[in-house]
Amino acid sequence: MKSGVFIERDGVLNRARVERQYQVSPLTFEDFQLHQDAVPLLARLKAAGLMLIATTNQPGLSRGYQSRRELDRMHDSLRKTFHLDDILVCPHDETDHCPCRKPKPGLLVEAAFKWRLNLDRCFVISDKWQDAEAARTAGCTSLLLESPWLGRVHRDFVLPDLGAVVEKILALRTAKRPMTV
Numbered sequence: 358m359k360s361g362v363f364i365e366r367d368g369v370l371n372r373a374r375v376e377r378q379y380q381v382s383p384l385t386f387e388d389f390q391l392h393q394d395a396v397p398l399l400a401r402l403k404a405a406g407l408m409l410i411a412t413t414n415q416p417g418l419s420r421g422y423q424s425r426r427e428l429d430r431m432h433d434s435l436r437k438t439f440h441l442d443d444i445l446v447c448p449h450d451e452t453d454h455c456p457c458r459k460p461k462p463g464l465l466v467e468a469a470f471k472w473r474l475n476l477d478r479c480f481v482i483s484d485k486w487q488d489a490e491a492a493r494t495a496g497c498t499s500l501l502l503e504s505p506w507l508g509r510v511h512r513d514f515v516l517p518d519l520g521a522v523v524e525k526i527l528a529l530r531t532a533k534r535p536m537t538v
């Protein structure tokens with residue numbers, strides 16, 4: 358079975374505005390600014406044999422203020438820029454009580470089924486507690502970037518930047534690899 362890295366979209370792969378201490382997702386392709394610094398870092402994870410999968414809650418789809426067409430344009434660009442294997446979206450509002458809106462682990466479970474991933478050997482990267490909680494429930498290792506949104510849930514590592522996160526994942530992969538004779 359394969360291993361993968363689940364990466365929260367807003368704030369990690371693209372910029373997210375902050376309003377009243379919350380991140381606000383970009384709604385149009387024109388507002389969608391990618392973190393180009395992340396490109397070579399994610400390439401190192403991919404070169405190490407890890408699948409790259411972005412995950413995102415986009416309740417604007419069910420609330421009606423996010424157009425599917427604009428989201429598709431954003432995600433085409435995201436996929437091409439970072440060479441992502443997949444992008445998984447929860448389109449629901451919290452009142453839908455779906456199993457996929459993070460902090461629930463549904464997107465991770467869906468990806469594991471679709472791509473035959475061993476969740477025990479997968480990693481989650483985010484700047485928010487919801488992803489750490491989803492990782493804990495699914496059995497993945499969580500690596501959070503320092504931010505105002507980490508909350509108090511269990512997380513495995515908190516690191517200052519994406520470069521440090523990538524180094525940590527590569528070190529953990531080396532440590533876990535069984536010795537071959």
Ligand SMILES: [Zn+2]
Nearest residue numbers: 447455457458
């Ligand atoms: Zn959902």
